[in-house]
Amino acid sequence: MAISAFAVSDATAAPSMAAKPLSHRLWVTAVWTLIGFFLINLIAMIAAVITSSFASRWLRSWLPEGATTKWYFSAWSEFQLDDVLVVTFQVVFAVTALSGLIGVPAAYAMARREFPGKKLIMLLFLLPMLVPPITYGIPLATVLYRSGLGGTMAGVILANLVPTVPFVILVMIPFIEQIDPKIEAAARVFGASTLRLFTSVLLPLLLPGMLAALLLVLVRTIAMFELTFLVAGPTSQTLVVALYYAVFAAGVRAVQSIDAMAVIYMAVTVVWLIIALRFVNPAQIVTRAKQTKAH
């Protein structure tokens, strides 16, 4: 996709360069101003949170009076962030591992076999990615509370699997389709058992795709607010839900303390995002669902 974009720029830039009317230049400037304005506001918004978290006192001025790191210590103890972070990582890693274990074999079957009802099953995997979490989260939370799983960590993990397993499947299907099945057939011909076929042939070939899919699941699960919020109890809150409650009860704690927690949340998310972006195109975070839907 990137290559075709370069080709366009070469082909279409040339004729438009030759005759460049004022209206065209104005239009281009307007569009870039729009992008610039959006990015400046976005960066300023994030910078405001970071500045506030280090502010000793910040009222009625452009910048705070002094810098301090004390809010990080107070946020850490006030919001019990050590417990919250442990829960967050337990939930996130459990969700990531389970969606890999359930999703990758399913994607393999979907990529390699044609069977009656395949379209219906594809729809079953597409729906949770298209319906927003708050819509199915409320009936899901009701069922989990009725079955005694509501408010527990198991419930939070189960709820988070609903969007992540289809996500892994939809990312992995095209990846598996481009692996030549003849490679597997050749391994069979040379007498490989199913286990050996899996460990020595399939797993190494699947690893890059799995890594990308699971890192994206990880980032999405850290940031998944709605489902965790609806299902979590006091001991199974993840960082983003704890942040929501802190902002919701603003006024009880110092603003800087909440901002310090927001910075910790940002740091946790961005670290994993940077790791993920080494393996995937940023647009993949958004467009995967659509690409599969398009055909």
Next chain:
Amino acid sequence: MSIAVDDEHISTRMRLRARGWDGVTLLILPAVALMLGLFIYPFLYGFWLSFQPKAGSLFANYARFFADPYLYETVAKTLWIAVPVTLLNLLAAIPVAFRVRLMQRQRWLTTLLVLPITLGTVLVAEGLLNYLGPQGWLNRTLMLFGIISSPVKLLHNYWGVFLSLVITGFPFTFLLTLSYVTGIDPALEQAAATLGAKAASRFRHIFLPLLVPGLAITFCLSFVQAFSVFPSAVLLGAPAGPTRVISIAAYQAAFEEYDYSLASAIAMIMGFIQLAIVGGVLALRGLFYRGPAGGGKG
């Protein structure tokens, strides 16, 4: 291995295999079971539960929803936020995507834009609480340039929610649009340019007809996200007033009144409205395709 098995067993197994059901196909079963148990079943259960009200007849929940202005007005309030935001994001995303398509290095831009999507609505809400506040940097900058004389109120009203949906929604809409725009064969545009078509005319006659199906899907996905706005409507809006969106009503019914039956009914109404709008947009897309080719409007 199967030599000892009787003929009938073999034939069943072979018949299944001939239709594509063998050991490999069975690998989908855990995922299918999970989806049936945690997605389809809760929906059906919620649907059934919505007809089991705490008091009254079968349709008491739905009757209550459409009789109580505090409840039925949430539909209009949500649409009043979601539709303008989605249209604005989509209309801004199209020209931007056409510019960015020509960029050599898109990656830094897409990385920056992915940031608000990844950080999520809660963090954006917390950031905007600071940034849009009366003493925040936005109001200060506007006052510095003399655009306004006193701080504009952008928090705890309609505009707070609106702006937060622009911050998280625009990158989402843009990245989807970009993937559709770059998916169009550049040879088509080159052919039109060779024949002397100007940029505006190339857009109208080449790109737009090809883009409409993708834009319709982008509109649906963006709209559905905006329609289910929750954290920013509570944190940045006026959750008892103009931004009491339908998800707040559903949440309050479930977790403040503990009326899961009413909450399920509201969730079903929410899902139904989303379905109706998405269905309507996709039907319009069908009409557009069958209509005259020179229509040329978005």
